Amino acid sequence: MNEHTIRLTVNGENAEVRVEPRMLLSDLIRHQLGLTGTHVGCEQGACGACTVIIDGRPQRSCLVLAVQADGTTVETVEGVECDGIENAVQTALHEQHGLQCGFCTPGIVMSLVAAHRAGVPAATAREQVLDGHLCRCTGYVNIRAAVDAAWEAAGDRRTGYRQENLGQESHRQESHGQESLGQVSLGQESHRQGGSE
Amino acid sequence: MRPRHVGQRVPRVNDHGPLHGTGLYVDDIEVPGMLHAAIVRSPVAHGILTAFESESVPGSASVFGPEHLRARVHAEVPVLWTIGDQQQLGTPLVDEHLRYVGQPIGIAVAGSRYQAEDAAEAVDLAIDYLTPVVGIDQALAPDAPLLYPDSGTNVIATFEAGDSAEHDRAVFAAADRVLRTTLRIGRVHGLAIEPRGIVAVPEPRRAPGNRNRITIYTSTQTPHGVRDSVCEVLGLRQGDVRVVAPDVGGAFGLKDHIYEDELMVVIAALELGRPVKWIEDRFESLLATTHARDEIHEVEVAFDEDGSLRGLRVDGRRNVGARLAVFGGGPLFTALGVVPGPYRWESVRCGGRLVATNTMSTGAYRGFGQTQAALIRERAVDLVAGELGIDPVDLREMNMIAADELPYRMRTPIQLDNGDYRRALRRAGELIAEAPAPPDDGLARGVGYCSYVQMGGIGPSDANEAIGLQIGGFESATVRFEPDGTVRVATGISPHGQGLETTIPQLVADELGINPGTVELVHGDTDTTPYSAYGTAASRSIALGGGAAVVASQRLADKVRAIAAEMLEANPADIELGNGRATVAGTNVDVAIADVARRAWQGFRLPDGSDPGLAESYAYEPVSATFSYATHACRVAVDTETGAVSVEEYVVVHDCGTIVNPTIVEGQIHGGVAQGLGAALMEEFFYDEDGQPLSSTLLDYHVPVSESMPDIRIEHLQIPSPHTPGGMKGMGEGGTNGSYAAVVNAVCSALPDADWSDLATPLSPSRIWQALHERA
Ligand code: FES
Ligand code: FES
Numbered sequence: 001m002n003e004h005t006i007r008l009t010v011n012g013e014n015a016e017v018r019v020e021p022r023m024l025l026s027d028l029i030r031h032q033l034g035l036t037g038t039h040v041g042c043e044q045g046a047c048g049a050c051t052v053i054i055d056g057r058p059q060r061s062c063l064v065l066a067v068q069a070d071g072t073t074v075e076t077v078e079g080v081e082c083d084g085i086e087n088a089v090q091t092a093l094h095e096q097h098g099l100q101c102g103f104c105t106p107g108i109v110m111s112l113v114a115a116h117r118a119g120v121p122a123a124t125a126r127e128q129v130l131d132g133h134l135c136r137c138t139g140y141v142n143i144r145a146a147v148d149a150a151w152e153a154a155g156d157r158r159t160g161y162r163q164e165n166l167g168q169e170s171h172r173q174e175s176h177g178q179e180s181l182g183q184v185s186l187g188q189e190s191h192r193q194g195g196s197e
Numbered sequence: 198m199r200p201r202h203v204g205q206r207v208p209r210v211n212d213h214g215p216l217h218g219t220g221l222y223v224d225d226i227e228v229p230g231m232l233h234a235a236i237v238r239s240p241v242a243h244g245i246l247t248a249f250e251s252e253s254v255p256g257s258a259s260v261f262g263p264e265h266l267r268a269r270v271h272a273e274v275p276v277l278w279t280i281g282d283q284q285q286l287g288t289p290l291v292d293e294h295l296r297y298v299g300q301p302i303g304i305a306v307a308g309s310r311y312q313a314e315d316a317a318e319a320v321d322l323a324i325d326y327l328t329p330v331v332g333i334d335q336a337l338a339p340d341a342p343l344l345y346p347d348s349g350t351n352v353i354a355t356f357e358a359g360d361s362a363e364h365d366r367a368v369f370a371a372a373d374r375v376l377r378t379t380l381r382i383g384r385v386h387g388l389a390i391e392p393r394g395i396v397a398v399p400e401p402r403r404a405p406g407n408r409n410r411i412t413i414y415t416s417t418q419t420p421h422g423v424r425d426s427v428c429e430v431l432g433l434r435q436g437d438v439r440v441v442a443p444d445v446g447g448a449f450g451l452k453d454h455i456y457e458d459e460l461m462v463v464i465a466a467l468e469l470g471r472p473v474k475w476i477e478d479r480f481e482s483l484l485a486t487t488h489a490r491d492e493i494h495e496v497e498v499a500f501d502e503d504g505s506l507r508g509l510r511v512d513g514r515r516n517v518g519a520r521l522a523v524f525g526g527g528p529l530f531t532a533l534g535v536v537p538g539p540y541r542w543e544s545v546r547c548g549g550r551l552v553a554t555n556t557m558s559t560g561a562y563r564g565f566g567q568t569q570a571a572l573i574r575e576r577a578v579d580l581v582a583g584e585l586g587i588d589p590v591d592l593r594e595m596n597m598i599a600a601d602e603l604p605y606r607m608r609t610p611i612q613l614d615n616g617d618y619r620r621a622l623r624r625a626g627e628l629i630a631e632a633p634a635p636p637d638d639g640l641a642r643g644v645g646y647c648s649y650v651q652m653g654g655i656g657p658s659d660a661n662e663a664i665g666l667q668i669g670g671f672e673s674a675t676v677r678f679e680p681d682g683t684v685r686v687a688t689g690i691s692p693h694g695q696g697l698e699t700t701i702p703q704l705v706a707d708e709l710g711i712n713p714g715t716v717e718l719v720h721g722d723t724d725t726t727p728y729s730a731y732g733t734a735a736s737r738s739i740a741l742g743g744g745a746a747v748v749a750s751q752r753l754a755d756k757v758r759a760i761a762a763e764m765l766e767a768n769p770a771d772i773e774l775g776n777g778r779a780t781v782a783g784t785n786v787d788v789a790i791a792d793v794a795r796r797a798w799q800g801f802r803l804p805d806g807s808d809p810g811l812a813e814s815y816a817y818e819p820v821s822a823t824f825s826y827a828t829h830a831c832r833v834a835v836d837t838e839t840g841a842v843s844v845e846e847y848v849v850v851h852d853c854g855t856i857v858n859p860t861i862v863e864g865q866i867h868g869g870v871a872q873g874l875g876a877a878l879m880e881e882f883f884y885d886e887d888g889q890p891l892s893s894t895l896l897d898y899h900v901p902v903s904e905s906m907p908d909i910r911i912e913h914l915q916i917p918s919p920h921t922p923g924g925m926k927g928m929g930e931g932g933t934n935g936s937y938a939a940v941v942n943a944v945c946s947a948l949p950d951a952d953w954s955d956l957a958t959p960l961s962p963s964r965i966w967q968a969l970h971e972r973a
Contacts, residue, residue, distance in 0.1 A: 076218065101444075106218060
């Protein structure tokens, strides 16, 4: 299959890689770049485990082709800085027992970090951002507590955030049977399903 | 003063990996020269495979079809539980009789996963179609197509539990009233967020005639169990197979054995002499990782006008799928064994049937039948309360076994150990009554309860044998001081989220008088851990694996005291261990335990009777099962226009014996409640009438999201187990067992006018709407 050369910045380092057009960004990150902290739970856009930050927005890397990430800046859980909100999220998840098996955790870290950077308030992060992730172990109770603790520690600094800054494309099902696919390509406005019908 | 670590909220020691991306899950493992596999699966629910052609597969890939695979097989994949008149004791690794969509029939191996999937796609299958049977009723119909024609029936086994028919009839005849109900327990999927996966790494080929050792990394709960099955099915020597469970991203019972597709990966690796990785995708996971439940229960309850419960009758049928899962009909057997629960009954009589259909096997899932048992009993209790107009808490309390009646033999006839069931019930009733009043928003509201006892710590081994279970019930530990005074605890249990890496060191540290930070749990590797048939499953790990570690540590502490006494010229009985030091009681005379460890490994001037070294091993054979228990109570709001349910308030009052780490226990309850709530309200795996799965993505199979889950108020009772060293009872499954019935009962109580005579879970909006608007 014909390969493409793409260039992207991953965790601050420039990478030039050759990929098949069909390769998923999640596979590029994990298996070609060796950054296995990003997890893959479904490749269906539903679980959120594969979430990374692309050009400042949280995205499901299983729904992005590697070639679509050409020219972008990607952050994965390995690259988040060890101070500020990044550290606050990680510390809070640890202290509040917000993870058990840890498989969903990297995606949740990335979504929360992006949400805080975008000025999303704690309540919105707890009630909406988290709904873009599936965790089968914790029942979410302690993850919600961790959101509050992280926002408290890092400060609810920004106000007046814009909804589109959430940027997360949640493709999860509605809990009551309504389902809808969001936009798949990069740079689209956020499209998420929230609330019950 | 000796610090006590048990009971403290010690932070988990293994969070760093997932939080920072340094965990090592099976798909993170890369081995030089590694190939990738994809599985060829049956596209039909029922048929005969007449040809498996790989001509169109590119030459760069290798494909192994049924004949090739079969040539490597020495024995069937074992079924480890034989129940009633069950004949199926194993299932073939490959079978041209295709019995469910997703049945693995071959494997393709190539340089990348993408290429392997291409190769698997290129295999041409020729299939003679047969008529499938999908549901229990259809499979039991007189002219139903048969999955196993030789047996003449789709019933895989029948069995009974509890009282004789005669006794049952007498009790029912003497009771004032009898109520009946039908409960349909939906088919669910445990849905660990990490799919299954395996990397099989054979040692490089040696001279002909030499055996090749193979290391298998796999996402499993039971590394020793996997090794047992690999060796049995492939005819390998146990010593030639090493199984490693790396970080495991959730299991919940799904990863309690090695699957046929995983065995195919091992075969491919052995045949090719190359490492081979296979990672299940979500579609495969939904199709071909064990499902759970799918049962129909006809329930009858006999009672008196004063509210006394007298008799319980259950006729249970379980859809076991196309063939028995590794623990066969165990979940239904267990359900009917614990169905009496925390109440006095004069008679309990149960019958079970295991029914084969053209669907994925149903196997172990958190609760292992005890979730269904709770629904059967707690629905019956609520029906009686409703019929007599008695408050459901009062009715429960008047029939509940009192603390001073324990130990108590249920009529099935399992013995309950100790506790105060009524206290948990009363307190849960108080807490839910204290919850903030709901807004006046026009939604229908109801409160539901579930009181249960949860069997954990299953054993002893002889009891397992007596009920047809082919594995023993003991757990082992080796506790070893290293020469530098740090401690390593090797255990056969295999944690994958339960926090045992934190809690077992807490237990050990208290026995040895050291800091838990100096104790490390060694687990998940058959080369370095003692045998465990279960690994981590069945709420056994802290009670039995922890119990083994406690006893081994106590013995080790005796040796530390003996050596310290020699060093301090004191009497061993006067030596106290604490804060990392061995001290002569009532004096300042002490020695660092690390110095004792160094001395022991030097072997210098050890006391008479002390062997060199400082390690103890212990295999703990439980004397009987343990029973944690709880009452869950919740309040739901139901929109009668749409059938949508939200769970607003949730309380749990429970006793799991000694609590090693309350934070971890609470986390287990939270996660368990979510899984029971999911099964009560939204989770259901569907097949169409042709046996084609309809729930093949996470957009079709709905699990709870954060929005679905209320916060949970938890109160702990702590009445230590009379049996286990340390007093732990085991509790990993309790949350699920309680929440399923509590939520269902709450919905039913919110909608008293709906028709619940034939109740099917999940109580999805459409089912609720039907119950409200389509009454017969
Ligand atoms: S792996 Fe991407 S959303 Fe699940
Ligand atoms: S911690 Fe296991 S899936 Fe979230």
